[in-house]
Amino acid sequence: MATTTTRLTIDDFERLPAEMAEGHELVDGELIDVSGNTPNHNSLRDLLIALLLLFVRERHLGTVIGEQEYDFNGNAHGPDVSFFGLEKQPLLQPDKRVQSFVPDLAIEVVSANDTFNSLILKKERYRRCGTREVWILVGVSREILIWSEHGNRILRQDAELSTPLIPGFQILVKTLFETL
Secondary structure (H helix, E strand, C coil), X not given: CCCCCCCCCHHHHHHCCHHHHCCEEEECCEEEECCCCCHHXXXXXXXXXXXXXXXXXXXXXXXXXXXXXXXXXXXXXXXXXXXEXXXXXXXXXXXXXXXXXXXCEEEXXXXXXXXXXXXXXXXXHHHHCCCCEEEEEECCCCEEEEEECCEEEEEECCCEEECCCCCCCXXXXXXXXCCC
């Protein structure tokens, strides 16, 4: 006799105790461990948050937040850094773990336990669900892979990182990776 597995929903995930949900994402009804970030990963994430947060707040462009989970078509993912514009701010539910909208920009910093396939699948899900731009920062090669409605590209060393989602923000790729 076949057994059936009960798959978790976003509502189930929302009700989990913090200690069970922390360090996990909900993918296809299953909890997936995403813990284990290294100091290099955290430093790069925190630098991006610091730079983007200050820039966005000073110009009243929207919200920058780290590790916030969003509902990507029944899957709960928490990009390392995310940004959403002013038009989405009224959708933010401060007391919910998983937001019912997706960010405009999702940024993932590659971790030692990430696989290329898992990152590509995550990027595809983000874009398919309406995230306008996805950045994947690869510390080992000091590259930034970008997928957006304006085209896809890979940025290296002296290239300038910018996005039309955050007008005026720009930084050299090598500057981001100097802390590693």
